[in-house]
Amino acid sequence: MDVAARAGVSKSTVSLVLQGSKQVRAETRTAVEKAMAEIGYVYNRAAANLRSSSVGLVGLVINDLRNPFFTEFATSLQMAIAAEGYATVIANSDEDPELQAKLVGSMIEHGVSAMVISPAYGAASDTFDQLARRGLPTLQVLRQGDERTDLFPFASFDYATGSAKATRHLLQQGARNVAFVGGLPGRAITRERKSGWRDVLKKDGLEEVALHGKSSRAFGMEMAATLIADHPEIDAAVCFNDLVALGLMAGFARAGRPVGTGFRVVGFDDIEEAAQSWPQLSSVSCDIAQFAQDTAARLLGWMVEGERPEPELRMPVRLVTRASSTGETT
Amino acid sequence: MDVAARAGVSKSTVSLVLQGSKQVRAETRTAVEKAMAEIGYVYNRAAANLRSSSVGLVGLVINDLRNPFFTEFATSLQMAIAAEGYATVIANSDEDPELQAKLVGSMIEHGVSAMVISPAYGAASDTFDQLARRGLPTLQVLRQGDERTDLFPFASFDYATGSAKATRHLLQQGARNVAFVGGLPGRAITRERKSGWRDVLKKDGLEEVALHGKSSRAFGMEMAATLIADHPEIDAAVCFNDLVALGLMAGFARAGRPVGTGFRVVGFDDIEEAAQSWPQLSSVSCDIAQFAQDTAARLLGWMVEGERPEPELRMPVRLVTRASSTGETT
DNA sequence: GGCTGGATTTGGAACGATCCAATATCTATG
DNA sequence: CATAGATATTGGATCGTTCCAAATCCAGCC
Numbered sequence: 001m002d003v004a005a006r007a008g009v010s011k012s013t014v015s016l017v018l019q020g021s022k023q024v025r026a027e028t029r030t031a032v033e034k035a036m037a038e039i040g041y042v043y044n045r046a047a048a049n050l051r052s053s054s055v056g057l058v059g060l061v062i063n064d065l066r067n068p069f070f071t072e073f074a075t076s077l078q079m080a081i082a083a084e085g086y087a088t089v090i091a092n093s094d095e096d097p098e099l100q101a102k103l104v105g106s107m108i109e110h111g112v113s114a115m116v117i118s119p120a121y122g123a124a125s126d127t128f129d130q131l132a133r134r135g136l137p138t139l140q141v142l143r144q145g146d147e148r149t150d151l152f153p154f155a156s157f158d159y160a161t162g163s164a165k166a167t168r169h170l171l172q173q174g175a176r177n178v179a180f181v182g183g184l185p186g187r188a189i190t191r192e193r194k195s196g197w198r199d200v201l202k203k204d205g206l207e208e209v210a211l212h213g214k215s216s217r218a219f220g221m222e223m224a225a226t227l228i229a230d231h232p233e234i235d236a237a238v239c240f241n242d243l244v245a246l247g248l249m250a251g252f253a254r255a256g257r258p259v260g261t262g263f264r265v266v267g268f269d270d271i272e273e274a275a276q277s278w279p280q281l282s283s284v285s286c287d288i289a290q291f292a293q294d295t296a297a298r299l300l301g302w303m304v305e306g307e308r309p310e311p312e313l314r315m316p317v318r319l320v321t322r323a324s325s326t327g328e329t330t
Numbered sequence: 331m332d333v334a335a336r337a338g339v340s341k342s343t344v345s346l347v348l349q350g351s352k353q354v355r356a357e358t359r360t361a362v363e364k365a366m367a368e369i370g371y372v373y374n375r376a377a378a379n380l381r382s383s384s385v386g387l388v389g390l391v392i393n394d395l396r397n398p399f400f401t402e403f404a405t406s407l408q409m410a411i412a413a414e415g416y417a418t419v420i421a422n423s424d425e426d427p428e429l430q431a432k433l434v435g436s437m438i439e440h441g442v443s444a445m446v447i448s449p450a451y452g453a454a455s456d457t458f459d460q461l462a463r464r465g466l467p468t469l470q471v472l473r474q475g476d477e478r479t480d481l482f483p484f485a486s487f488d489y490a491t492g493s494a495k496a497t498r499h500l501l502q503q504g505a506r507n508v509a510f511v512g513g514l515p516g517r518a519i520t521r522e523r524k525s526g527w528r529d530v531l532k533k534d535g536l537e538e539v540a541l542h543g544k545s546s547r548a549f550g551m552e553m554a555a556t557l558i559a560d561h562p563e564i565d566a567a568v569c570f571n572d573l574v575a576l577g578l579m580a581g582f583a584r585a586g587r588p589v590g591t592g593f594r595v596v597g598f599d600d601i602e603e604a605a606q607s608w609p610q611l612s613s614v615s616c617d618i619a620q621f622a623q624d625t626a627a628r629l630l631g632w633m634v635e636g637e638r639p640e641p642e643l644r645m646p647v648r649l650v651t652r653a654s655s656t657g658e659t660t
Numbered sequence: 661g662g663c664t665g666g667a668t669t670t671g672g673a674a675c676g677a678t679c680c681a682a683t684a685t686c687t688a689t690g
Numbered sequence: 691c692a693t694a695g696a697t698a699t700t701g702g703a704t705c706g707t708t709c710c711a712a713a714t715c716c717a718g719c720c
Contacts, residue, residue: 009669009670010669010670010671011670011671011706011707012669012670012671012672012708012709013668013669013670014707015706015707015708015709016668016669018707018708019708023667023668023669024668024669025667025668025669028668028669040463042438042439042464043439043706043707044380044439044441044705044706044707045376045439045440045441045707046375046376046377046379046380046441046705046706046707047376047380047675047705047706047707047708048706048707048708049376049675049707050374050376050377050380050674050675050676050677050705050706050707050708051674051675051706051707051708051709052675052707052708052709057440065401065404065405066398066401066402066405066602068396068398068401071395071396071398071401072396074395074422075395075396075422075424078421078422079422079424082429082432082433087419087421087433087436087437087440088421089417089419089420090419090420090421091408091417091418091420092404092405092408092409094405094409099412102412103412103417106417107417108372109372109373109374109375110375110387110417110440111374111375111376133370134372217602217603217606218606221606246606247606249608250606250607250608251608253608253609254608254609272396272547273547276547276548276551276576276577276580277580278579278580278581278583278584279583279584339699339700340699340700340701341676341677341700341701342678342679342699342700342701342702343698343699343700344677345676345677345678345679346698346699348677348678349678353697353698353699354698354699355697355698355699358698358699373676373677374675374676374677375677376675376676376677377675377676377677377678377705378676378677378678379677379705380675380676380677380678380704380705380706380707381676381677381678381679381704381705382677382678382679382705
């Protein structure tokens with residue numbers, strides 16, 4: 001700490017300057033700052049943390065960072081949090097519960113003061129137990145894990161209403177048989193996204209065809225072939241997410257049956273690409289940027305003010321209709 | 331540090347156990363581990379760093395994390411680095427040099443022991459100077475910044491050869507006039523990706539039409555309209571990246587002129603989606619996962635062994651031909 | 661000039677690990 | 691059984707901040 005010597009003050013004073021305390025005289029502050037600049041001083045956070053234990057770090061663990069929906073969430077959250085002076089550590093668990101537990105452990109060691117997690121499926125008790133033990137403010141977002149989900153507040157979108165809207169819309173457009181495509185069976189989120197669709201079909205006494213599987217573009221493409229071959233009566237689909245929907249559309253295009261009027265599709269998430277595909281993809285829009293901001297606010301409220309958020313929150317969603325379901329060319 | 335007391339040893343011994351030293355007796359180690367488990371002890375990295383100054387943290391700053399190409403790189407790099415026991419802090423500079431400098435500063439404070447950066451365009455001296463001052467091993471990847479680019483080793487792909495291959499391929503397929511679409515003018519990476527295209531056209535004495543702009547799907551879509559209206563003679567395009575190419579294809583599809591034989595397209599990066607679009611997109615494939623692994627290896631070599639990598643490295647690229655340029659339906 | 665009270669500044673303990681030299685404990689060997 | 695040499699363990703200093711109580715400064719006032 002030559003800074004102190006160089007500026008002719010004590011290290012305590014330097015510390016005060018560092019913390020931006022207004023109780024140091026302006027001249028003193030200037031002198032210290034000058035000394036710091038001259039010396040090329042860099043603040044050592046490790047030391048500061050050691051003493052004050054608060055690192056200004058927030059951990060974010062995402063199950064699939066390659067999925068644009070999550071990427072968008074991660075980047076938006078990071079920016080919202082950065083605006084409050086916190087840094088974010090982003091990590092990708094790649095849907096692997098063990099890796100997830102390790103990542104969370106590493107983040108705890110690094111002294112994160114809060115966690116946001118979109119959990120991987122599978123055994124998650126390791127992950128959540130260590131967070132609970134440390135008493136870290138932790139938010140589950142976008143999907144609920146398979147275990148210990150009750151330990152921490154959860155926030156997501158009102159998917160059930162969304163898929164109901166989508167299904168009704170497809171029927172109104174003239175579809176007769178609406179399938180559900182994508183989503184791993186047994187997952188809470190699949191149940192939710194399916195439930196609205198099922199409710200509507202039940203009410204109208206229609207047959208339910210659901211094709212479950214990985215929520216990827218590739219799976220959607222595959223299912224296009226399956227639908228054409230095995231379910232010719234199906235003339236519309238609500239997809240688990242936009243990736244599946246885009247894959248499905250590509251599959252139909254490849255088979256020479258472009259989507260729009262003959263076959264109608266609605267996706268989920270309204271990722272950026274939905275508005276730029278051909279045909280443009282109708283989708284249940286989840287305002288993920290807004291959601292990220294809310295999440296940041298709730299998290300900071302918990303971290304700073306100690307206000308634990310309500311245990312469950314559902315953001316409303318909005319159906320955006322485009323050519324893939326209306327057939328209208330814009 | 332009740333662990334020491336509880337296990338009946340000194341704190342030094344506990345420290346040795348923590349570091350996995352093999353010079354503690356097996357029984358002692360077990361005793362200590364038992365004590366740690368009972369007490370629910372968590373390692374405090376801040377304290378360790380303070381003394382030993384090496385955090386096991388690598389910083390990664392990306393100019394556009396929403397771009398799937400970069401997302402893929404970030405996640406692959408993170409995993410490669412995690413395999414060596416380092417944690418990665420990922421941040422998105424969102425193409426903003428000031429934010430970038432702030433992020434880098436924050437990472438330095440957090441004690442990262444190395445940086446990987448795909449720089450935002452614009453004034454980058456703040457960013458690089460602070461890294462140089464600290465003497466942090468830093469790798470520039472995928473694109474070169476506008477300033478101080480000489481300070482640190484740079485690694486990327488051999489784009490020039492890639493675009494030459496793409497252009498020759500299009501001409502062989504029967505195209506007569508090949509445009510270049512996308513890429514901000516004046517950027518090093520645009521120059522590179524363009525140069526191969528230009529060289530081939532020059533050799534054949536063909537006219538050069540280049541449409542520059544943001545490298546997004548939306549821009550590609552826009553340019554489809556422009557090409558159709560203003561450059562009817564153009565019958566093929568090499569695109570700056572896959573996003574532009576996908577947008578271009580969507581734009582042509584919207585105009586009722588699906589891409590394949592009438593108009594041929596090759597993209598750049600070969601992102602996952604390229605193989606799943608309709609028509610499937612030909613692309614200059616950059617093996618980004620491999621690149622990420624190499625980057626991790628070079629970085630660790632520098633961090634651990636002190637071997638500074640060669641100042642410039644170009645990974646070879648490969649042209650993957652698909653329906654968007656051959657017209658063949660698979 | 662002495663006093664008062666607010667504004668500044670300061671010394672030194674603390675944070676929880678690592679590191680190093682020194683000490684204690686084993687093990688094999690003559 | 692003594693002892694060298696290897697193997698295990700330990701005490702205490704140390705890293706660079708923050709925190710707190712105490713000390714110092716200074717202007718204004720009687």
